[in-house]
Amino acid sequence: MAGVYNVYLKNLVPEDNMDWGEGDMYAVGLHIKQLFDEVCQNSNSTYSTSDYWWDPPKGTVKDTELLVYVLFDSSQSLIAKTRPKWKIDLTKGGNTFFLGYSTPRISEIYLNTMLKFLDAHLLIAKLAFHELMHNKLEPFSVHTSGGGGLATGGMITSSTPLNDTNKELMAKKLGKRIPQYQGAL
Ligand SMILES: [Zn+2]
Numbered sequence: 001m002a003g004v005y006n007v008y009l010k011n012l013v014p015e016d017n018m019d020w021g022e023g024d025m026y027a028v029g030l031h032i033k034q035l036f037d038e039v040c041q042n043s044n045s046t047y048s049t050s051d052y053w054w055d056p057p058k059g060t061v062k063d064t065e066l067l068v069y070v071l072f073d074s075s076q077s078l079i080a081k082t083r084p085k086w087k088i089d090l091t092k093g094g095n096t097f098f099l100g101y102s103t104p105r106i107s108e109i110y111l112n113t114m115l116k117f118l119d120a121h122l123l124i125a126k127l128a129f130h131e132l133m134h135n136k137l138e139p140f141s142v143h144t145s146g147g148g149g150l151a152t153g154g155m156i157t158s159s160t161p162l163n164d165t166n167k168e169l170m171a172k173k174l175g176k177r178i179p180q181y182q183g184a185l
Contacts, residue, residue, distance in 0.1 A: 031125030042171035096134035104181040119158035
């Protein structure tokens with residue numbers, strides 16, 4: 001029988017930050033699970049359901065699983081720190097580093113770009129999902145061939161849909177081995 005697909009989030013927001021806490025983490029986690037549950041329910045998926053986990057110990061995340069780093073702003077960028085030659089736009093809501101299939105990939109999102117919006121928790125989950133599409137699918141061109149929706153290269157809002165193409169693309173690749181950078185766990 002098909003198993004549970006695990007998605008991990010690592011909270012690196014400074015502890016003294018008043019705009020972000022455990023209640024927010026819980027809400028974002030539930031939205032992440034909802035999105036990945038929909039992917040798992042797609043007929044192309046070999047998983048039956050998903051779950052989310054915050055702050056896994058180093059070594060927990062399997063190559064088939066996904067990890068996103070949650071930062072307060074892009075000054076904390078792990079990609080900028082560890083991959084200084086990788087061109088990233090630090091004004092966006094997030095970025096993903098990828099290089100071939102065996103180099104661990106890094107997905108990160110920046111909360112300060114999103115917390116001011118209504119439905120911020122849902123928006124954060126959707127932005128995380130977008131970065132995880134890059135993480136799982138690149139060098140497939142997510143922005144131009146991902147079917148729009150949460151694959152869009154444009155602005156993502158809390159009402160941007162997870163559409164059927166998005167679900168199918170992710171469902172087909174969920175079990176693919178794409179190692180995740182665990183150097184900041
Ligand atoms: Zn993108």
